[in-house]
Amino acid sequence: MRAARCEEYGGPENVVIRDIPSPEIIPGHVLVDVAAAAVNYPDLLLIANKYQVSAPLPFTPGSEFAGQVAAVGEGVTGLSAGDLVYGSNFNGAMAEQVLVPARAVAPVPPGLSLTEAAGFRVTYLTAYHSLVTAGGLRPGQWVVVLGAAGGVGTATVDVAVRLGARVIAAASSPERLKVCAALGAEAGIDYVNEDLKQRIREITGASADPGEGADLVIDPVGDRWAEPALRAIRWGGRFVTVGYAGGDIPRIPLNIVLLKNITVRGVDLRMWTQLLPEETARALQALTQLVAGGMRPAVSEVHDLADVGTALRRVAHRLPTGKVVIRLKP
Ligand SMILES: NC(=O)c1ccc[n+]([C@@H]2O[C@H](COP(=O)([O-])OP(=O)(O)OC[C@H]3O[C@@H](n4cnc5c(N)ncnc54)[C@H](OP(=O)(O)O)[C@@H]3O)[C@@H](O)[C@H]2O)c1
Numbered sequence: 001m002r003a004a005r006c007e008e009y010g011g012p013e014n015v016v017i018r019d020i021p022s023p024e025i026i027p028g029h030v031l032v033d034v035a036a037a038a039v040n041y042p043d044l045l046l047i048a049n050k051y052q053v054s055a056p057l058p059f060t061p062g063s064e065f066a067g068q069v070a071a072v073g074e075g076v077t078g079l080s081a082g083d084l085v086y087g088s089n090f091n092g093a094m095a096e097q098v099l100v101p102a103r104a105v106a107p108v109p110p111g112l113s114l115t116e117a118a119g120f121r122v123t124y125l126t127a128y129h130s131l132v133t134a135g136g137l138r139p140g141q142w143v144v145v146l147g148a149a150g151g152v153g154t155a156t157v158d159v160a161v162r163l164g165a166r167v168i169a170a171a172s173s174p175e176r177l178k179v180c181a182a183l184g185a186e187a188g189i190d191y192v193n194e195d196l197k198q199r200i201r202e203i204t205g206a207s208a209d210p211g212e213g214a215d216l217v218i219d220p221v222g223d224r225w226a227e228p229a230l231r232a233i234r235w236g237g238r239f240v241t242v243g244y245a246g247g248d249i250p251r252i253p254l255n256i257v258l259l260k261n262i263t264v265r266g267v268d269l270r271m272w273t274q275l276l277p278e279e280t281a282r283a284l285q286a287l288t289q290l291v292a293g294g295m296r297p298a299v300s301e302v303h304d305l306a307d308v309g310t311a312l313r314r315v316a317h318r319l320p321t322g323k324v325v326i327r328l329k330p
Pocket of ligand 1: 039040041042122123126147148149150151152153170171172173176220221241242243244245246247267268269270315316317318320322
């Protein structure tokens with residue numbers, strides 16, 4: 001089968017297309033004919049060997065996909081060959097076939113194309129867990145989403161708006177903020193050119209009253225933006241750290257957390273999926289209902305497998321909005 005392969009750690013140019021043997025079905029697993037796989041920022045970290053966990057060389061990148069079940073292993077129930085599924089895994093998705101534990105896939109929610117489904121699970125589950133499971137979001141609350149025009153960002157804006165939140169999107173240009181406004185964000189902040197903390201306080205109408213400000217911040221960017229966003233949270237608010245696309249992992253003065261009685265939580269989808277199966281099932285069910293109500297992932301680019309390097313480079317250079325998808329089947 002054809003697969004993208006990382007044979008040496010480094011940048012997107014190190015990912016090449018190779019013919020490799022198809023995986024063999026094993027108990028408890030499903031073999032999926034991949035129709036499409038999505039690019040996520042962590043793919044770049046894995047290729048560069050800068051992710052929290054290393055992938056031994058050589059490996060096939062890609063942590064989410066959609067396609068058709070080709071074979072089911074012994075002991076798997078509820079799935080059969082021919083089913084359309086979407087799923088996520090540590091890596092291996094950017095190939096014509098992927099072998100994953102059966103719990104890593106679910107039926108494609110009615111209404112989603114395979115291209116959309118490929119870019120759904122990682123970002124929308126991360127968004128839902130960040131907003132609801134960790135963030136305790138309630139309708140009418142002010143939510144600040146950093147990196148709001150990216151994959152996790154657009155999903156977070158989308159879910160938050162649909163759950164009745166008032167969303168403040170932060171992104172690096174007015175054009176990128178337009179994408180967030182189209183998803184229903186009530187306000188936008190160009191965090192490269194505007195004072196993030198000041199603007200959040202203005203938009204939420206915060207005065208000197210400590211009970212005023214943002215209720216919840218979802219942060220997939222970190223770096224120099226985490227602290228001003230944290231400082232704009234109201235007394236008793238919440239901050240969810242999701243990733244560090246900005247480069248640096250921020251060090252936050254803990255006295256802000258103390259003085260404002262802020263709850264800081266982290267979401268790591270890989271571990272949450274393994275260790276919190278009930279919460280994951282609840283989140284997927286809620287997301288399926290939102291899809292039935294018209295929610296669709298913001299797929300902005302589709303590239304052929306042969307152009308995987310271009311797709312990865314565009315994400316590395318912060319160019320796309322929403323999701324970038326790799327097509328495995330015409
Ligand atoms: N915790 C989890 O389980 C989990 C799951 C998925 C992803 N993540 C993390 O969440 C973050 C976002 O992932 P994603 O797949 O949504 O990525 P993405 O689509 O590339 O979005 C990242 C966004 O971050 C912003 N950004 C700011 N500084 C940047 C920089 N120096 N380089 C690149 N982007 C920069 C960009 O928006 P602007 O240009 O508008 O600032 C970009 O849209 C990553 O750190 C990823 O590792 C975590």
